[in-house]
Amino acid sequence: MITARVWRERRQRYLNEAARCKGCGRIHFPPRQVCDACRGSDFEAVRLAETGKVLSWSIIRVPPPAFAQEAPYAVAVLEMDDGARMMAQVADVAPEEMRTGMRVRLEFRKIRQYGRTGIIAYGHKAVPVA
């Protein structure tokens, strides 16, 4: 059921909810049930830092069907200012403007639409910090 699948991730996708391990302090996105750094299972919900930087990136020119209208688009590994890592599209940037180390901010955007059901999934994309 695609509706449930999109809905159950709402706290991560809409609010950028991450989990801070009470054992070692590491922030995980998405939240986990077991910390892969210390094997702890006691977490508190935190919001991801809104700004961070690009660690590596690519321009997707051969996209999967759900992203056919958007190609070429940039996808990047991000390190947020709280140390958490995530992957996101980088929007509002031309391919030739992409740089490793670039500062970005997360913005709430439409991510994709699911097949015939037409369910729209929202989430966060990164945009360059001016």
Add this chain to the structure above:
Amino acid sequence: MRDVAVIGVGMLRFGELWEKSLRDLCVEASLAAIRDAGVERIDSLVVGCMASGLFTEQEHLSNLLADSLGMGPVPATRVECACASGGVALRSGLMEVASGMSEIVLVVGAEKMTDVSGEACTATLATAADQEYEAFCGATFPGLSAMIARAYMEKFGATSAQLAAVAVKNHANGALNPLAQYQSKITVEEVLKSIMVADPLHVLDCSPVSDGAAACILCPLERAAKLSRKAPVRISGVGFATDSIALYRRPELTRLPAIELSAQRAFKMAGRKPSDIQVAELHDAFTIMEICALEEVGIVERGQGAQAAPAGRTALNGPIPVNTSGGLKSKGHPVGATGVAQAHEIVLQLRGEAGPRQVKGARIGLTQNMGGTGGSSVVHIFEA
């Protein structure tokens, strides 16, 4: 544990095989391996396949294969580990024989990728990544590998031309392999001029979409001479390791620790070291992956991987020939078949049956098969 030998191998030429179904591929490779070994029966079969459900709407492939081979009541198991499905199937077959559970085991790797559109194929391959947090935002499998390539190039000053040299070398080897999908040489210029799939990776940095299957027959080493006329090739070591499925969770984007650990485990079991290896098949799904694997397995020093192909170190006539079959790049990469096809090449090399691409006097070989962007890696060591 008992020592285990490969006594038969079989494979059909990889390619866009419109006239063959997934069932046909599995059966043809299996029969070729059974004929090669000269055995009358098998006691068990293991088939590695990544995504027959998404590619062909067929699950329960193990049962389908046992039935189609007329091997009726044998136990049949399907193994899935993304692009490492074949290598992990080989490990499962090895464990059955080593443990004494089975005597003669058929291991098959297969994938039928061309029954779906190119876009659907891209989406299916992306299921090897973290579906909800990588594929969700539009990352593709080449895109994730491209991010490793960019991080590597920026850290070590590697160039697109050095990456291209891997493709050029593997195509030169594939040109000598009658079972390779592409049997034509290419140049560095052609790679650099080919269209960009996911910057900085060009289409000729990527392995193709392929249909294909490969198979091998395993038995206890002590029974090999009785069961088969073929010179047995012993599997002296196997190592398997996992890492985070999502690339973004790895502390160092230029490292693939699962490859290193799987290789170390295999070397330890075999009592060997990287410098003992005389021929290797590494998982070059993308040119950057052969470069990383060379370093992680320990064949070249860290940061030196990109210089190996341009310097001829990994060429067919070089000190350590890598991907003599043409690799995934030129031989083709039907994802679930790849791990078994790598074993097929090393067995031919150690038997001295590799024809024009024979590495003279090769006695010890290695295969490294990876799932996802380094989430799983399995290494086997073979000895004549």
